[in-house]
Amino acid sequence: MLYVxxxxxxxxxxxxxxxxxxxxxxxxxxxxxxxTSFPLLKKFEIDTRLKSYHKFNExxxxxxxxxxxxxxxxxxxxxxxxxxxxxxxxAKLVEAAANEGIEVTPVPGACAAIAALSISGFNAVxxxxxxxxxxxxxxxxxxxVATLTEPSPISIFxxxxxRIISTVTAMTEVIPVSKVCxxxxxxxxxxxxxxxxPGEILDExxxxxxxxxxxxxxxxxxxxxxxxxxxxxxx
Numbered sequence: 076m077l078y079v080x081x082x083x084x085x086x087x088x089x090x091x092x093x094x095x096x097x098x099x100x101x102x103x104x105x106x107x108x109x110x111t112s113f114p115l116l117k118k119f120e121i122d123t124r125l126k127s128y129h130k131f132n133e134x135x136x137x138x139x140x141x142x143x144x145x146x147x148x149x150x151x152x153x154x155x156x157x158x159x160x161x162x163x164x165x166a167k168l169v170e171a172a173a174n175e176g177i178e179v180t181p182v183p184g185a186c187a188a189i190a191a192l193s194i195s196g197f198n199a200v201x202x203x204x205x206x207x208x209x210x211x212x213x214x215x216x217x218x219x220v221a222t223l224t225e226p227s228p229i230s231i232f233x234x235x236x237x238r239i240i241s242t243v244t245a246m247t248e249v250i251p252v253s254k255v256c257x258x259x260x261x262x263x264x265x266x267x268x269x270x271x272x273p274g275e276i277l278d279e280x281x282x283x284x285x286x287x288x289x290x291x292x293x294x295x296x297x298x299x300x301x302x303x304x305x306x307x308x309x310x
Contacts, residue, residue, distance in 0.1 A: 077144055077172045078151040079165065081158040081184025085263035087118055094182045095119045101151040103143060105136075107164065111155045128152070130164045137171050144177045151182075158186040162206040162233055187261055188231045191292035194268065195229075195256035198296075202229035208242060208293075215242065219249045222295050234291040240280055242293075246273035252298040260289030 078097050083089040098104055098121045105128035106112040112125060128136055144150055152159050152168065159165040172179050192199050203225045209215045222230040234242050236259075246255070255276055257269040265285065269276045280286045 076149050077169065077177055077179045078149065078182055079159050079169065079179065080151050080153045080182040081186065082112075082115060082153050082156060084156050084185045084187055084190065084261050087115065089185050089262060090115070090119065091182070091184055094184055095121065097182050098123055098151050098153070100149065102148040103140075103150045105140065105150060105152045105168075107153075107155045112153060123151075128164060128168075133164050133167055137168050140168060141171055141175055141177070144172060145175065156185070156187075158184065161186060161188065161204075185262070187233065187258075187290070187292045190261050191256065191258040191294050192229070192231060194258070195294040195296070196270075197229050197254070197256065197294060199229060201227040202231055203227045204231045207233045207235075208238075210238065212241075212245065215245050216249050219246055222250060222253065223297050225297075228297045230295045230297070232293045232295075234293055236287045236289055236291060239286060239291050240277070243273055243277045243280060247277055250295070250297070254296040254298070256294040256296075258292045258294070259286075261292065263289065265289060 078101065080094050080097055082094070098116065101123050104112070104123050104125050106125055107127070107129045109125045109127055116122070116125070140150060152165050154163040154165070157163070160169060169179055188204050192202060205218065209218055243257070246253070251273055253273065255269070255271060255273055257276055259267045259269070265288070269279055
């Protein structure tokens with residue numbers, strides 16, 4: 076069986092007893108970075124063999140993992156933090172295993188996008204998750220503008236701490252009246268939640284000396300706009 080196991084975002088107390096037991100009993104654990112995963116496994120006295128599995132070796136690693144699963148071994152897939160396959164490696168392996176008739180089962184747990192959405196205060200009847208934002212400024216602005224016409228008024232993104240200032244600056248330029256819930260270092264000791272319009276959040280970030288540390292999750296709630304206010308773009 077292939078187990079897709081969620082790991083904590085930062086607080087080890089969020090690691091479920093079931094997840095720990097699955098990892099103890101697996102024949103192999105696939106992880107993004109053994110150095111990142113080792114402290115978690117040590118904390119819960121898990122000594123299962125680790126193997127690196129990330130976006131740079133994913134393609135060439137799949138067949139050997141499928142062969143291992145086909146030989147009646149249990150394999151657990153984890154990521155550095157959160158739920159695998161959600162803006163993290165693993166989807167290709169899950170697809171390959173399913174195509175081979177190998178059973179795949181989730182061991183649910185932390186997910187930064189859902190955790191951030193749950194504390195946003197926005198109406199979460201529906202939402203659009205877009206993963207990491209583009210690095211290029213033109214592409215970034217196009218994605219942000221698209222939030223004004225998405226099927227859902229709620230959009231969720233991930234962003235690097237090194238780019239968060241430039242990203243929020245772009246938000247002040249193209250979606251200045253959209254509401255934002257910006258979550259930094261969720262579940263960790265320096266967790267911080269920013270709420271408000273892009274300009275207000277930018278001001279807070281620029282006055283926070285630690286803004287360039289810890290991963291960010293952005294939850295946007297678009298402002299109410301009239302259809303005629305949206306520029307028509309046939310392209």
